[in-house]
Amino acid sequence: MERPKFPDETIRRMPLYLRCLNRLIILGKDTLTSKELSEFLGVKPTKIRKDFSYFGDFGTRGVGYDLNNLVREIRNILNLDQEWKIAVAGISNVGCTILDHLEFNQPGFQITHAFDQDPELIGDTVRGVTVHDVTEIENQLSGEGIQLGLLAVPAIEARGVADSLVDAGVKGIINLAPIFIDLPEDVEVVQMDLSSELGRLVYHLTNS
Amino acid sequence: MERPKFPDETIRRMPLYLRCLNRLIILGKDTLTSKELSEFLGVKPTKIRKDFSYFGDFGTRGVGYDLNNLVREIRNILNLDQEWKIAVAGISNVGCTILDHLEFNQPGFQITHAFDQDPELIGDTVRGVTVHDVTEIENQLSGEGIQLGLLAVPAIEARGVADSLVDAGVKGIINLAPIFIDLPEDVEVVQMDLSSELGRLVYHLTNS
Secondary structure, eight states: OOOOOOOHHHHHHHHHHHHHHHHHHHTTOOEEOHHHHHHHHTSOHHHHHHHHHHTTOOOBTTTBEEHHHHHHHHHHHTTOSSOEEEEEEOOSSHHHHHHHHTTOOOTTEEEEEEEESOTTTTTOEETTEEEEEGGGHHHHHTTSOOOEEEEOSOHHHHHHHHHHHHHTTOOEEEEOSSSOOOOOTTSEEEEOOHHHHHHHHHHHHHOO | OOOOOOOHHHHHHHHHHHHHHHHHHHTTOOEEOHHHHHHHHTSOHHHHHHHHHHTTOOOBTTTBEEHHHHHHHHHHHTTOSSOEEEEEEOOSSHHHHHHHHTTOOOTTEEEEEEEESOTTTTTOEETTEEEEEGGGHHHHHTTSOOOEEEEOSOHHHHHHHHHHHHHTTOOEEEEOSSSOOOOOTTSEEEEOOHHHHHHHHHHHHHHO
């Protein structure tokens, strides 16, 4: 089946929908109207109906949306039916904190490798994973099929570590370091940077 | 002068350009070609030339770009000629770490207020700012003209705290909590969520 093209904003919302819908299912819900979902999700009913229509679920009049079906569809669209292994580089501060804070317990993702350059941290166990030296990235990831990397090292280290991840086969990187990294065309990079988002926010505030 | 409409991706890159250009100026540079800038910035020369053309600087053949002029233009476009005050809600973990990690020392932004609900933290000084109880948000921000808020409280508190920030006059919120918040139309919300970005990354990896 040919899939519709999803707007980027809808794709970004999907993982949050997934988390909220899973929570509702755990609470014993199985169907909810867009109005009920709106209250729980904090998203306007019109936006919910539009987003959910992309997921192939238009709801049933008077009954609402089948939550299990929505979860199945979103997992399928995002290719989360398989488990995605993640290598984290830089666990000394934000790498670790952000994972904890963001309730990183969503099915579909698993942190399997961790790296740092701080000798004090190398050998430690973080979230069940042994921390290795960043110089070990290629050795450790070789043959492991790790496609995702989370780059949380200081800006000055970011490019070298990103290159190592790519050499080790990583195809997608979340870059938390406040610096651009220039990687081969077939590697996707998502920049998560507070100053970028603040700048964008101020631009929109003063131009709307 | 009528400004061109900037692509969202260009707006996101501007604060990082600004930071890098400021660093180059401190290093004593005043003009650089797009090739030299490309090496320093980690952005392809074609993209630099396209982005910079939006900023009104097309460079001078054989000489390159005037860095001070670029910085002036970007600051002007992003409205960073004024100082933007920021209230941070939730400083116990990621709120604080992310600020440190992201080298939050960019001119244009200043954290002036901090809030938390943890009695252990209330009264402490974080980055020169006294931490107040989240219930004090409206009192403390009254008349201060704070337009930006950074929401780093746990998901379960996020909506209540966001409402307080808006009641206190905040018009733009960076939401680090992994939950949607539904605010009045005239409030801009930027969601910074790791699972959203991971989901988006996987979607693009498997659909490109």
